[in-house]
Amino acid sequence: MERKKFLRTLGAGAAFAITFPCLGSCSKDSEVEGEIVTPPTNIDFTIDLTSSEAAKLANNGGFILKNLVVVVKNLEGEFVAATQICSHEQYDQVRFVNQDGGIFYCDVHGSRFSQTGTPLNEIPNSTSKALKIYNTSLEGSILRVFE
């Protein structure tokens, strides 16, 4: 069967779908892992550092994700916390990485932030907006993360 005849038998909608399969859905962002998320408000929670959920916080450079917050024991052994939601395009992909003394990093477009939330970006497509940082306090083995 000729291509033209074949397309005609499918109807206009199917022919359009076959001819233009990528319209509107093949942008770079559709390949990105993670979700665009609205940042939560009123962050205030605790973590028992003796619990299994906190196991990765036993070592310097370790971090866990809880309530859309990246809770970190930095390379100096201090606890810091930042939103998991990138200030660039609100993907929930911010993590702590062992680079330049320890930074927050979003792999969606490569935005980098200091531990105080200051953008460290030199590449296009990253952000100049600060990353939200939360307070931490430690009482015994209970770590509190709050605004």
Ligand code: FES
């Ligand atoms: S959404 Fe994080 S770098 Fe773009």
